[in-house]
Amino acid sequence: MMSFIHKRIKQKIAFSIFGLISMIVVGILFVILGFIIFRGISVINWGFLTKMPEEGMTKGGIFPAIVGTLCLIAGSMIFAFPIGVLSAIYLNEYLKENWLKKFMRSMTNNLAGIPSIVFGLFGMALFVNKLKFGDSILAGSLTLGLLALPVIIRTTEEALKSVPDHLRIGSYALGATKLQTIRRVVLPIAAPNIITGLILSISRVSGETAPILFTVAAYFLPKLPHSMFDQAMALPYHLYVLTTSGTNMEASRPMAYGTAFVLIMIVLIANLLANVFRRYFGKKNKMN
């Protein structure tokens, strides 16, 4: 009898501790988000979002950094999204279980595990120096695109896997070719989840700093880029500069809070959007 009470008390204590720890983990997130939102929101106004930085980046806004980040998002996705989706289709729909598939899969996994700073080094060696793009939006976009590739491939593959096989077989049975089956049956069902992957990789790309350090990012450039061969400012690098190497770090602190706020908002909105997408279309698919 004693042992019964003993083990039940043990369970109660363990579960309470584990619950508490989980709440701490959630708490950490809310502390970080709360802190940045609370400090940042007072900085945010129309001028902050649409003006050039002024007076050694202690006044004005972050407009060029926003534009730069948007350019990088667009540039990297134009490159990575099609290649990623096509690779995933090839891996999941075309390749049989053989050495090639194993090789490609393990390469994709390895690519996902490479630290972002190594991508930065690679981007500098190949795009900036070898291909002579110089520090440019093009070089930065390509580097970020490579980083996003494994993310897009993985989410797309999962989306494709969630399409039940009997639908494919049904389509073949009606005389459809492989391509027709993919286009008319598989992709429409997988589309919401593929888009979710796209949104999440946009969120990822917008916050990466290390890969753009040596490929595109400008310390201070109070004008907008004119072509993809121009340098550009970017939000994450701007935040780094403001906090660690600005000319007057104390005075530019509010600017830093504002920049962090904008970054956090991009991530929050992207995550929210992805979740809504997943839930809304997930349900719709289930009902069909």
Place this chain on the structure above:
Amino acid sequence: MNLTNTLEIQETFPDIADEMLKAQTKDVNLYYKDFHALKNINFAIKANTVTALIGPSGCGKSTFLRLFNRMNDLISGVKITGDVLLEGENIYKKGIVVDELRKSVGMVFQKPNPFPKSIYENVAYGLRVNGYDHKDSIDEIVERSLKQAALWDEVKDKLKKSAYELSGGQQQRLCIARALAIEPSLILMDEPASALDPLSTSKIEELIYDLKNKYTIVIVTHNMQQAGRVSDYTAFFYLGELIEYDKTKTMFINPQNIKTQNYITGRFG
């Protein structure tokens, strides 16, 4: 014959006195969300007998079996009304400690599911989680349980080996030994031989027959011959209802209900 209360059970089995009943259910209903899975079941299990639960898949026999050790509690969305008595005590009343209850009800599952531990540790598991830690007595109980499960001779030299080195039939007997080690007053078996070859199946059936002297056993099976061979009483479930419950011999020779008759003769199922 649809039994609606204990009185009728007494009428059906005049030889069963109250104190001989190991377990009973009274007006038990079980809902899984909106699905009415068990409908008003009144049932009694006589001590030191083997009771077989038969019926087509989805009829609720496994769910009914799991009432007695409250395994249905693990599924969210399950609601249970009515009383389930084990040795006269309602096991669904407030203050019942589920793990204490489960210690006194052993269970053997459809597929052999030994833990990824040694043969010895598998049998000792129930003792250890219930706070026994006297090594000599654990040794003794492990040996006794393996002997009762007719497995001792085959494994006595390799108690420290992984349970996964045993054959499927041996694994299932190990799982029975594991259940016996905590000396349950009731043993539930959920299609214990359905995943086994004929030879292993007959060993398990012999074992069940032997265990009857000491234990009370309820067995779910989809195999009519098996029910006929091992059980004293048989209950036929259909669509969540208890259709017929009688001595096995009576029921197999002269079923009262046309549904029972159809099922036993293999016309559906």
Place this chain on the structure above:
Amino acid sequence: MNRKRLKIFEKVFGAVLFSSSTVTSLTVLFIIVFLFNEGIGLFNSTPVEKKYQFIVSNNNTVKELSSKQLKDIFNYDITNWKQLGGSNDSILLFTINDLSTYFTDDELGANFENLPSKINELIKKNPGILAYLSDKYVPQHLEGHVIPLTKISIKDFVTGTEWYPTSEPAPQFGVLPLILGTLWVSFGAILIALPLGLATAIFMAEVASQRLRNILKPVIELLAGIPSVVYGFFGLVVLVPLIQQLFNLPVGETALAGSIILGIMALPTIITVSEDALRTTPTSLKEASLALGATRWQTITRVTVPYARSGITAASILGIGRAVGETMAVLMVTGNAGVIPHTFLQPVRTIPATIAAELGESSYGGLHFKALFALGILLFLITLIINTSVELIKSRKRS
């Protein structure tokens, strides 16, 4: 006809798909090639920039000098050739700036036309001399000889204890402090993240209701989505001052700050991977345990966690991998002192932070630049080992 065109189109599309996957797969190989291409030049090159020579007297028997020895000589830690295996002569260090100590302007001539002969004279007169001269000042008929410098070897690179890539005249490319700094910070991170992450994973997989899980899951995803520079910023403005005050330190930028921030960043990986692993434990095993009277907690500790052990190991390794490769947050909170750390309350410098901080200042193609790419190779290899071991653990589990 239409059918035929369809077939051709089908073929073309297949080829497009194939080339996309090939590009993806080959990227890893490309990365390896380019890192090596830029970084491998560090090895087997002399540690001093070209156009400079070290000259010793003809009587000097020392065969060659390493970068480390040069540094010690210039710091006056080594003052006699005896210490380097030569004859018992104290070392006389001579650079072009020392000219005026030995010669007057008249002696050198108006246009330094006497400089070569004077230097030769000096070398002849002082058996212990070590002259550090630009090529253009080295006399044509040298009365001494140029002492060769030990080439940088992989061993020196990995085991060298000093990282002064820009020091003159002898830069030091020892990455041991950076490796140790990376390991300290990463293991500190895992020490923090593993208990928290595992507890949360167990809570989510085995304890929490479906509804609570539906709340926790997006929170964990969000934690993974916050950019590392924001973590770094938060660490810098909140955590670093806190640590400084708490432990009464001169600076708050420490290994501890890095470990805490990295620990938080590694949490989502550890939680997600462990939770997935815990979920692979068959229900039948958990039921068997519960049916024997075990509590849910006993079932977790005795059945579920042991069953998921390899998955949990994989989760911790992946978490370490995340921490090892993380750049910006670490760069912002660890203080970046390139010394071998002894406590968590010291500033440290990690491999990725070093690359990020220094690549911008290094000249393209120079030794420093190459050394940073060599660091990149090292980092790549570490993460490759980590990824491969995770794959191995997973495949062993499957079989």
